[in-house]
Amino acid sequence: MRSDPAMAARTTARLARAGCVAAPDEAADLTAAAPTPAVLETWLRRREAGEPLAWIVGQVRFCGHVLAIDPGVYVPRFQTEDLARRAASLLPSRGRALDLCTGAGAVAVHLQRAVPSAAVIGVERDLVAAGCAGGNGVTVVIDDLGASIGVVGAGGMFDVVTAVAPYVPTDALHLLPRDTLRYEPRAALDGGADGLDVIRRVIARAGEVLRPGGWLLIEVGGDQDRPVAPLLRAAGFGEVAAHRDGEGDLRFVAARADGYRKRQHDASLWPGDPLR
Ligand SMILES: C[S@@+](CC[C@H](N)C(=O)[O-])C[C@H]1O[C@@H](n2cnc3c(N)ncnc32)[C@H](O)[C@@H]1O
Known part of the structure; x- marks a missing residue:
């Protein structure tokens, strides 16, 4: 829908009063996507109530890709883009990547588009999110952390594993923005007592x-x-490095699977070695 300056100003003012930090941008997105003024009014009320913009307009941008987002699915954050870009830089052509906890498939989509010759699989246990990722073109395994993905021999088959798992400690959930807590699925956020319940399993x-x-x-x-x-x-990974953004906030940890696989490999070569 076309917007005029008066409509843009009114929409922006309503969103700002509702507490939207990027009110002018959101007003522009809502207006551009709404087919009629009546729909815009309905959408504005939903947004004023705190519903995620991406659920209302049905899409979000991630690493420059436009992703479809269904209501009920965790909305990919721009804070995850550095992880996705770094992972893509580590994925060889014709390599294999596994995106655990893929949600709407944001990281998997970026990996696939950045390295088109690679095989990229997303894993998600929530059916609505898995359907959304599938709609975004991701090959999805509906599963608990890829438990059904087989391991052949001593060496694993993936070059890169990514995981944006739930990692907020249960006691800290109340510190999240009110609307995040109210609308987005708790299973996408709650990482248990110390926030690391799913991350421990991801590492294994x-x-x-x-x-x-x-x-x-x-x-x-x-x-x-x-x-x-x-x-x-402890799981045998090396080159463990924490990555921070320009403001110094921790964003992700990267590590290389060295010792773990080597130990397994050695064990399979000499299962009865008396010296070990
Ligand atoms: C924080 S969201 C991240 C989604 C996506 N990677 C992104 O960055 O937009 C976490 C996702 O992990 C999924 N999830 C949580 N536990 C899981 C498990 N054990 N196995 C597979 N998926 C899981 C949730 O359903 C949710 O979609």
Whole structure:
């Protein structure tokens, strides 16, 4: 729908009063996507009530890609874009990537478009999110952290594993923006008592499916690199590095699957070695 300056000003003012931090941008998005003034009014009321913009207009941008987002599905955040770009830079052509907890498939879509010759699989256990990822062109396994994905021999088959798993400690959920808590699925956010319930399982799973030298990238927040780094090292990962954004906020941890696979490989070569 075309907007005139008066309509843009009114829409922006209503969104600003409702607490939207990017009111002018959101007003422009809503107006551009609404087919009629009546629909715009309905959408504005939903947005004023706190519903995610992406659910209302049905899409979001991530790493420059336009993704369809269905109501009920976690909305990909721009804060995850660095992880997606770094993962794409580590994925060889004709390589294989596994995006655990894929949600709407944002990271998987970026990996697939950045490295078209690679095979990229998303894993998601929520049916609505999995359907959304499928609609975004992701090959999705509906599963608990890829439990049904087989491991062949001693070496895993994936070059890169990514995971934007739930990682907010249960006690800290109330610190999230009110609308996030009210609308977005708790199963996408709640990481258990210390926030690391799913991340611990991601590390174990990645250790099984990564090839030696393959990379795991996990989104974390706060100062979760402190507990996560020793978990990774204990699982045999090396080159553990925390990545921060321009403001110094922790965004993700990356690690290389070295020792874990090597130990498994050695064990399979010499299962009865008396010296071990
Ligand atoms: C924080 S959202 C991230 C979604 C997506 N990666 C993104 O960045 O937009 C976490 C997602 O993990 C899914 N999830 C949580 N536990 C899971 C599990 N055990 N196995 C598979 N998916 C899981 C949730 O349903 C949710 O869609």
